[in-house]
Amino acid sequence: MNKNKIPVVVLISGRGSNLQSIIEAMQHQQLDIDIKAVISNRPDATGLEKARAAGIPAITVDHQQFANRHDFDLALQKSIDRYHPELLVLAGFMRILGEDFVNHYLGRMLNIHPSLLPRYPGLNTHQRALDNKDRWHGASIHFVTSELDGGPVVLQVRLPVLEDDDQESLAERVLQQEHKLYCQAIQWFAEKRLILHQGQAYLDGNKITQPVIMDAKLDRNLTS
Ligand code: GRF
Secondary structure (H helix, E strand, O other): OOOOOEEEEEEEOOOOHHHHHHHHHHHOOOOOEEEEEEEEOOOOOOHHHHHHHOOOOEEEOOHHHOOOHHHHHHHHHHHHHOOOOOEEEEOOOOOOOOHHHHHHOOOOEEEEEOOOOOOOOOOOHHHHHHHOOOOEEEEEEEEOOOOOOOOOEEEEEEEEOOOOOOHHHHHHHHHHHHHHHHHHHHHHHHOOOEEEEOOEEEEOOEEOOOOEEEEOOOOOOOOO
16 A cells, blocks of 8 residues: 555435445545545435545535536536546446536546446346346446446446345345445555556556456455
């Protein structure tokens, strides 16, 4: 672990359990990041309380206050750029971002999505996996590009769908894994091991042609 902590801004829309796990890993010195601010597009996002409890500035840019997506994106960008982040972490951020916004942060914006992309971009991923009787499900970390949930996937966790799973039980098991998964990808980025170059993701200088798979059974130690 190096001592240079990169400035990070986290975007949320809701409960912020991923945010909480990132905050805790940061507090335990497992991540070389400094979360400068947490920004929500919804004033009632409970994740804002989690940020405040950790002493992190918690800000709302309410999308409902703007006439159109472009104006919202510009206001959001302005709020973010005050903190000069090297990395923007989307953690349950539920607004579609416009092309200008995405290009502004290209290569320095990660998202977590609760499915094995490219399967199930968009919403209701757990129910769709159950409806299709998938044997495997999981979560993905990807660089954000202007294609919805379509940027290069860098890391995934896979877990088996159990016979008696319903949407809630599956979502809960995936969520537990998401927390470890996101911390791993963020730390790779902070260590400059994970980069996006000309639309292609690289880890340790190698093209990521297939996402790295984290085994749900392994509790990997971030510092190893
Ligand atoms: C997670 O399942 C994440 O994959 C998806 O939205 C959910 C956010 O949960 N993008 P939380 O707010 O981090 O608890």
